[in-house]
Amino acid sequence: AQRVxxxxxxxxxxxxxxxxLKCNYSYSGSPELFWYVQYSRQRLQLLLRHISRxxxxxxxxxxxxxxxxxxxxxxxxxxxxxxxxxxxxxTSYGKLTFGQGTILTVHP
Amino acid sequence: xxxVSQTPKYLVTQMGNDKSIKCEQNLGHDTMxxxxxxxxxxxxxxxxxxxxxxxxxxxxxxxxxxxxxxxxHLNLHINSLELGxxxxxxxxxxxDPGSNQPQHFGDxxxxxxx
Numbered sequence: 001a002q003r004v005x006x007x008x009x010x011x012x013x014x015x016x017x018x019x020x021l022k023c024n025y026s027y028s029g030s031p032e033l034f035w036y037v038q039y040s041r042q043r044l045q046l047l048l049r050h051i052s053r054x055x056x057x058x059x060x061x062x063x064x065x066x067x068x069x070x071x072x073x074x075x076x077x078x079x080x081x082x083x084x085x086x087x088x089x090x091t092s093y094g095k096l097t098f099g100q101g102t103i104l105t106v107h108p
Numbered sequence: 109x110x111x112v113s114q115t116p117k118y119l120v121t122q123m124g125n126d127k128s129i130k131c132e133q134n135l136g137h138d139t140m141x142x143x144x145x146x147x148x149x150x151x152x153x154x155x156x157x158x159x160x161x162x163x164x165x166x167x168x169x170x171x172x173x174x175x176x177x178x179x180x181h182l183n184l185h186i187n188s189l190e191l192g193x194x195x196x197x198x199x200x201x202x203x204d205p206g207s208n209q210p211q212h213f214g215d216x217x218x219x220x221x222x
Contacts, residue, residue, distance in 0.1 A: 032208060043112075044151075044198065044213040051208060084149060093163045094139055094205035098151040 002027040004089050006099035013077050014107050021072040021102045023061075023087030032090040033070040035061055036098075039083045047085070048072070057081070077106045111135050112214040114199050120220045121189060128185045129217045131199030138204045139163075140182035141211065142174060145196040157182050158205050186219075194221045 003026040156164035
């Protein structure tokens with residue numbers, strides 16, 4: 001069965017510091033991975049997907065099949081990055097399996 | 109011109125009542141989903157419909173009954189509400205289940221059971 005693990009429930013950094021949100025997955029098929037972000041009391045928004053290999057708001061994520069990871073990184077965190085971040089794995093019928101989420105707090 | 113809209117945004121009701129949440133998308137997508145976000149912020153899929161047909165039905169009590177009158181709408185009816193049903197329910201849509209395009213989410217409906 002598919003599984004997504006985000007080991008850190010809470011992550012705090014200071015503004016300007018690098019940040020890495022960890023995500024590991026377990027899936028027998030070919031994985032499609034996403035990062036979604038939820039700002040305070042707002043809807044989930046797509047941040048990144050691995051097939052795009054793009055950088056959004058300074059964030060990047062690389063799929064590492066050997067380590068079954070899809071960690072989210074940003075070299076210099078900003079206060080407006082404070083939010084809940086979900087890693088998600090897309091499987092059959094478009095179903096998204098989400099990790100537990102990581103609350104990122106960026107202090108001034 | 110909200111892409112995925114849910115109503116109501118907030119719903120406060122008593123245990124034992126029956127309530128419905130509505131969802132509409134104007135993106136022309138074929139597939140719609142319902143997710144539940146519990147008090148610990150854990151997000152889990154409940155149902156998915158593709159072109160009005162049920163394609164995903166996770167282990168959800170049968171008090172929950174989704175209905176899709178057309179592919180642009182997916183409503184969620186909940187009978188005999190229980191305290192554990194308190195959560196934020198998110199509707200989402202995607203082009204089709206096989207597409208690698210991302211899902212678009214609504215604002216969520218915050219359901220509180222008294």
